Amino acid sequence: MEMSLRSYSHFLEGDVKTTDKLKIDGKFFNSRLILGTALFPNIDVLNKSIETAESEIITTSVRRLGLNQKDFFVDQIKKKFTLLPNTAGCYTKKEAVLTAELARESMNTNWIKLELIGEDEMLLPDPIELYSTCESLIKKKFKIFCYCSDDPMLCKRLEDLGCEVVMPLISPIGSGLGIRNEHNLEIIRSMCKGLIFVDAGIGSPSDACRIMELGFDGVLLNSSVARSHDPINMAEAMSLAVKSGRKSFLSGAIKKTKKAIASTTFKGKISNF
Amino acid sequence: MFKKICIVNGNELKIDEMEFHLDDLVKKILKDKKIKVAVAVNNILVQKSDWKKKKILNGDVIEIVQPFFGG
Numbered sequence: 469m470e471m472s473l474r475s476y477s478h479f480l481e482g483d484v485k486t487t488d489k490l491k492i493d494g495k496f497f498n499s500r501l502i503l504g505t506a507l508f509p510n511i512d513v514l515n516k517s518i519e520t521a522e523s524e525i526i527t528t529s530v531r532r533l534g535l536n537q538k539d540f541f542v543d544q545i546k547k548k549f550t551l552l553p554n555t556a557g558c559y560t561k562k563e564a565v566l567t568a569e570l571a572r573e574s575m576n577t578n579w580i581k582l583e584l585i586g587e588d589e590m591l592l593p594d595p596i597e598l599y600s601t602c603e604s605l606i607k608k609k610f611k612i613f614c615y616c617s618d619d620p621m622l623c624k625r626l627e628d629l630g631c632e633v634v635m636p637l638i639s640p641i642g643s644g645l646g647i648r649n650e651h652n653l654e655i656i657r658s659m660c661k662g663l664i665f666v667d668a669g670i671g672s673p674s675d676a677c678r679i680m681e682l683g684f685d686g687v688l689l690n691s692s693v694a695r696s697h698d699p700i701n702m703a704e705a706m707s708l709a710v711k712s713g714r715k716s717f718l719s720g721a722i723k724k725t726k727k728a729i730a731s732t733t734f735k736g737k738i739s740n741f
Numbered sequence: 742m743f744k745k746i747c748i749v750n751g752n753e754l755k756i757d758e759m760e761f762h763l764d765d766l767v768k769k770i771l772k773d774k775k776i777k778v779a780v781a782v783n784n785i786l787v788q789k790s791d792w793k794k795k796k797i798l799n800g801d802v803i804e805i806v807q808p809f810f811g812g
Contacts, residue, residue, distance in 0.1 A: 504811065504812030505810045505811060505812070506810045506811050506812040507810075507812070508810075514810075527811055527812055528808045528809060528810070528811045529808075529809045529810065529811025529812075530779070530806045530807070530808065530809065530811075531806060531807065531809035531811075532750040532751070532804065532805065532806055532807075533750065533770065533771075533776075533778055533805045533806060533807045534750075535749070535750060535752060535770060540774070540776050540807065541807065541808050541809050541810060542776065542777070542807075542808055543776075551808065553808065553811070554811050554812070556811055556812065562784070566781060566784055566785075566786060569779075569781075569786040570779040570780075570781060570786060570804075570806050571779070571808075572779075573779035573780075573786060573788060573789065574777050574778055574779035574806060574807060574808055575777070575808050576777075641812075690812030691812065694812075
């Protein structure tokens with residue numbers, strides 16, 4: 469299954485194709501890298517990492533207010549970003565729907581990164597509960613960024629249901645194992661016509677680059693930057709990788725062949741001897 | 742003798758006033774902090790516009806949440 473701009477140009481519409489901006493829910497973004505804000509060693513490193521990543525969208529969670537709390541997340545983030553709240557830690561539809569509602573109320577956004585976990589060792593999404601929760605949240609006018617497993621049919625069904633962005637994992641959350649089933653990713657890209665990101669499992673920038681080369685619309689990551697030895701530099705590396713992969717995809721990589729194709733012409737070469 | 746006891750973010754809170762509304766509770770907890778929060782009472786979201794009229798009852802379980810770090 470060859471991935472190239474020629475075969476996937478239908479994903480790029482009008483002005484988006486010319487400027488290559490990412491369009492989500494009617495808003496345009498230059499960056500295709502969404503950065504999570506958890507696990508950074510300190511707030512200064514987090515702020516600098518968002519800067520070097522050039523991310524315009526950052527993820528947040530919804531957590532209890534400490535009754536004697538002094539520092540607040542929103543005050544600690546230096547600049548204004550588009551917030552994408554998540555439902556991390558939710559195991560049931562009831563929990564996820566209430567968390568989404570609380571996120572909307574506290575962050576003034578209809579966007580929700582829906583995480584609905586089925587078990588607590590691999591933190592794998594529960595596809596059955598997830599689908600049903602999506603139905604409920606769509607009725608409540610949420611724009612869902614749906615974290616799901618890399619099952620092509622599930623991704624397609626979630627897209628058809630009306631999820632704004634479908635976001636399959638490539639390996640378990642925080643594992644850093646990278647792409648485990650590239651063929652599934654190819655199938656997902658060929659089946660889904662809307663926005664597809666990869667969320668979870670990215671280990672190194674080469675993973676992010678490859679995902680973008682496959683024609684995915686963006687990458688969401690957190691641990692691979694925050695838990696690296698140098699998050700600020702790693703954030704920049706991820707940003708470059710996403711840009712590189714995207715440019716490669718748009719440029720249309722050459723077809724793979726089993727035999728060599730000479731690059732330098734034989735014409736004019738001195739006689740063989 | 743307290744008039745009612747409710748649970749706020751997992752902590753028991755004793756309330757002496759007969760008429761105590763959600764708006765009073767949020768003000769009491771936030772004090773002068775300008776932070777946007779969301780509130781659920783007994784697992785149901787209460788929108789900010791309803792805080793003033795939402796009376797806190799004995800045994801209510803209240804969650805006051807905020808945006809936080811997350812991936």
